[in-house]
Amino acid sequence: MSQRPWMNIDREQWQMVMALFIVGLLTTFLLALTDIFTHEPIAQAKRTALHSALTEVLPPYTNQPLDETLTIATPTLKDEHHLLYSARDANGNIVGFAWETIANDGYAGSIYILMGVNSEGRMHAMRITDHKETPGLGDGITKNQPWIDHFNGQTLNTIVWGVKKDGGDFDQFTGATITPRAVIKTLHQELLWFSQSRQQIFKAASTLNKEENHE
């Protein structure tokens, strides 16, 4: 008897076990099925969202930046490397790069930023892709269009990178200084990194181009 403990389980207990087992099995099957059907559309939706954001932050291009990515080491920044989307014109010349970065010192959690620079290292535009800043205060970084556009065309030298409160050229928002300060600081660091790594990036981009030509 003791060697076969399951013999002691009575009918009622078996029913409980089987009920949970079958429900677990069926729901697992249902979820797997849903995953199969939604996997591709979700990937597609994310791609579409990223693609439309890319067209906003990059100068006009004719290639598929999502298919031409470069991984560049970023020793001076917190991340280990950036994934750069390269934009080219019809002649295959680089017109700009876009990449995603994160501002970690916002008011509430990380702020995800997609930024684009043109081939001279001038900032083209930036978009916030995800954040948890206070609605109505810090979320001006996604809603205050003049403030967002203030970054367009700036370089390291054309503007003082900081909010007015800190002696910079950018407005802070009423009741929210931390959020814009975090975004500006991150974008400034990123531009600095780009100007330092410019040669390396262009070199990587040219080898990418060659590889494609050979194919």
Add this chain to the structure above:
Amino acid sequence: MNEATLSAPIAKEPSAQQRIILDGLWFNNAIFAQLLGMCPLLGVTTSAENGLWMGLATLLVLIASNGVVSSIRHIVPKQVRIPVYITIIAAFVTIVDLAMNAWMHGMHQVLGLFIPLIVVNCTILGRAEAFASKNSAADSLLDALAMGSGFTLALVILGTVRELLGQGMIFGTVVFGADYPNMLMFILPPGAFIALGFILAIVNKINQGLEAAKKEQRQHPREVTL
């Protein structure tokens, strides 16, 4: 007056099905009467549109879970019914979450964590336990539809009030014009509580009025014309 008129019921008592609908939409409304599901209510109703989609997602889960729970009510042993319900609800929430991510990507980004959190919305487990486990599948589906619609209604009302006072807009359409000083507080969490408090007060006032009218009817039946 003949006898028939005298003995006829003054206000026709609603049928069982009508009762389910009225309870779900108003008299036993998940928000206004039961005060359940406060987390999504206060969390996502910064605008009418957010409230609407959150409500519809909950409605969908409620219909699916009520339907399934009711159909298996005779098979599931009593002792394990709660884990079984939770498993079923969690499965449907995940399905809705994945589907919204795939086909309503923008709104999914906005509602974010609140979609998976539908699992812990007491309204859904509450209906499974209090209604679906004791009633036929058809009645349970009707109950889910009514309860879910009532919940959606409450979310849209609160979302509309907050969007209007906080941003001067309804469903993203500007109502008050550029001169309106947005009352930021109503977009923030404290504003959600304050707005909800006023809405509940109004609902209670209406219910008192209904109650008084009913009493009046019972005491002076002949004055009421049919």
